[in-house]
Amino acid sequence: MNDDAQAIPADSQLKRDMPLVPADSIAGRALVVVIAIMTFLACLTAGGAILIGEASQAWRGDVSRDVTIQIKPRAGEDVDAVVAAAAEVASRAPGVADALAYSKAQSEAILAPWLGDGVDLGQLPIPRLIIVHMQAGHRDDFEPLRAALAAGAPAASLDDHRLWLSRLDVMAGAIVVFAAALFALMIVAMGTAVGFATRGAMAGAREIVEVLHFVGAADSYIADQFQGHFFRLGLKGAAIGGGAAAAFFAVAAFASFVARRTSAGAEIAALFGAFRLGLPGYAAIAVIAGAIAVLTGVLSRRIVFRQLSVLL
Amino acid sequence: MLRFDNVGLRYGVGPEVLRDLDFSIAPQSFQFLTGPSGAGKTTMLKLMLLSLKPTRGTIHIFGAEAGALSKDEITALRRRIGVVFQDFRLLDHLTTYENVALPLRVMGRDEAGYRAEVVELLRWVGLGDRMNALPPVLSGGEKQRAAIARALIVRPELLLADEPTGNVDPSLARRLLRLFVELHKSGTAVVIATHDLSLMDQFGYARRLVVGDGQLRVFEGDPR
Numbered sequence: 001m002n003d004d005a006q007a008i009p010a011d012s013q014l015k016r017d018m019p020l021v022p023a024d025s026i027a028g029r030a031l032v033v034v035i036a037i038m039t040f041l042a043c044l045t046a047g048g049a050i051l052i053g054e055a056s057q058a059w060r061g062d063v064s065r066d067v068t069i070q071i072k073p074r075a076g077e078d079v080d081a082v083v084a085a086a087a088e089v090a091s092r093a094p095g096v097a098d099a100l101a102y103s104k105a106q107s108e109a110i111l112a113p114w115l116g117d118g119v120d121l122g123q124l125p126i127p128r129l130i131i132v133h134m135q136a137g138h139r140d141d142f143e144p145l146r147a148a149l150a151a152g153a154p155a156a157s158l159d160d161h162r163l164w165l166s167r168l169d170v171m172a173g174a175i176v177v178f179a180a181a182l183f184a185l186m187i188v189a190m191g192t193a194v195g196f197a198t199r200g201a202m203a204g205a206r207e208i209v210e211v212l213h214f215v216g217a218a219d220s221y222i223a224d225q226f227q228g229h230f231f232r233l234g235l236k237g238a239a240i241g242g243g244a245a246a247a248f249f250a251v252a253a254f255a256s257f258v259a260r261r262t263s264a265g266a267e268i269a270a271l272f273g274a275f276r277l278g279l280p281g282y283a284a285i286a287v288i289a290g291a292i293a294v295l296t297g298v299l300s301r302r303i304v305f306r307q308l309s310v311l312l
Numbered sequence: 313m314l315r316f317d318n319v320g321l322r323y324g325v326g327p328e329v330l331r332d333l334d335f336s337i338a339p340q341s342f343q344f345l346t347g348p349s350g351a352g353k354t355t356m357l358k359l360m361l362l363s364l365k366p367t368r369g370t371i372h373i374f375g376a377e378a379g380a381l382s383k384d385e386i387t388a389l390r391r392r393i394g395v396v397f398q399d400f401r402l403l404d405h406l407t408t409y410e411n412v413a414l415p416l417r418v419m420g421r422d423e424a425g426y427r428a429e430v431v432e433l434l435r436w437v438g439l440g441d442r443m444n445a446l447p448p449v450l451s452g453g454e455k456q457r458a459a460i461a462r463a464l465i466v467r468p469e470l471l472l473a474d475e476p477t478g479n480v481d482p483s484l485a486r487r488l489l490r491l492f493v494e495l496h497k498s499g500t501a502v503v504i505a506t507h508d509l510s511l512m513d514q515f516g517y518a519r520r521l522v523v524g525d526g527q528l529r530v531f532e533g534d535p536r
Contacts, residue, residue, distance in 0.1 A: 008427055008428050008431055009427075009431060009443065013444075014407075014409055014427070014443060014444065015407045015409070015410075015444045016407065016409060016410050016413070016423065017410075017423065018405060018406050018407070018410060020403070020406075022405045207401065207403075208403055210363075210401070211401045211403060211414070212414075212418060213363070213387075213390070214361065214363065214390060214395055214397075214401070215390070215395075215414050215415040215418055215462070216387055216388075216390040216391035216415055216418055216419065216466075217387070217418035218383075218384060218387045218418075219383060219387075221418055221420075309383075
């Protein structure tokens with residue numbers, strides 16, 4: 001067509017390969033913010049569930065490592081002798097690492113926070129306790145100890161903390177279910193937001209879609225463009241939200257470390273651990289953020305296909 | 313190449329806006345589609361482009377019945393048709409080069425493979441120095457030329473143009489029409505919708521498809 005052929009412009013001289021769906025729009029920026037917030041909350045939920053789960057495992061380990069022998073004082077009986085005999089029997093039972101008998105004063109000290117300092121506990125029949133540490137590998141095998149106590153110290157009763165353990169299991173399970181429900185709600189909310197944004201973007205880009213159709217673009221090609229667009233928005237939002245959540249846990253771990261010497265910090269640490277999420281926790285945040293970006297792209301693709309199916 | 317048999321079109325439950333359309337477009341033919349404003353020229357072009365479905369009758373295009381085509385088959389057929397819209401329909405966020413290259417891009421062709429032909433065509437239509445410009449800064453005539461170049465870049469078998477010279481001066485209009493004629497000579501069937509009588513008079517040999525009162529009358533051109 002052209003007689004006076006001129007040089008073909010070099011790569012740097014031609015502006016090209018712009019995305020077919022405009023990258024920057026108010027709706028797009030709003031969606032990034034929504035996805036960032038949702039990702040942040042989803043990661044907080046997941047991270048919180050991981051921390052609580054790990055803390056409950058720690059509590060479970062502490063509780064299941066020990067069992068308690070309780071001896072109720074009976075009239076006319078030398079309770080110290082019964083306690084010493086029971087401790088002796090317990091320490092020789094299979095699977096027991098050691099048995100520590102609490103003195104009368106120690107037993108009273110345990111009750112002091114509940115009964116106050118003004119009560120003369122000497123007048124009360126305070127049960128005596130023997131704390132038994134089990135050897136590793138015998139933490140669920142209390143029957144030999146129970147049998148030894150029945151034979152050698154019939155006045156002693158054994159509390160293997162099963163009631164507490166079952167309550168801990170129920171609590172941990174409830175937290176996991178609650179976290180999963182919260183997570184599911186966030187995903188549904190985010191999916192709805194992505195759906196609105198995609199339909200809005202489709203409406204705003206109606207002319208682009210029509211032109212693409214007229215120049216011979218297949219539905220799958222158009223859907224690819226929207227999927228790429230929303231995947232990029234999702235990735236941006238998820239990176240911001242996931243990054244903020246990771247930063248939150250890092251700061252919380254540092255604050256917990258700094259505050260661990262205070263009484264409040266020690267209590268929080270006892271309840272929730274040291275807020276150290278660990279590598280698997282941060283990996284979970286990265287996986288959630290990536291999954292949210294992919295979900296955003298896939299969801300928008302489905303919506304675009306559905307919208308295109310009604311166009312000629 | 314394209315045949316309308318007893319085609320009618322109505323919107324909703326209203327009266328038929330086009331009725332009893334019986335005509336065909338032969339390969340390598342050249343015709344004007346004309347009629348008063350609002351007569352239905354653009355609607356006719358949309359029917360030819362399969363972006364509207366007739367409410368009755370059948371359209372055969374490239375040997376296939378349009379009503380029986382899947383979306384993918386319609387997409388494949390549209391790649392054989394070039395179209396110039398009255399309102400240009402350039403994508404404002406893409407450069408002139410990208411707009412013209414769009415049909416090749418959506419086909420999945422490699423940019424390095426088509427860059428030379430896109431640049432050559434842009435220079436031919438006088439947009440060699442506007443390749444990186446965005447449509448909002450182009451004049452009406454420049455947009456028109458970009459739209460025409462986008463339609464021509466795939467060397468279509470059928471070219472549908474809606475008022476392609478409506479926004480350009482007479483000398484550029486003649487030049488653009490020469491482009492259409494060259495395309496026609498190289499084997500493309502051309503349908504140009506216009507109500508510019510002087511333009512049609514320059515091509516006395518072209519058929520005239522005249523739309524009026526919802527019907528179509530066909531006037532064969534003078535033999536060359």
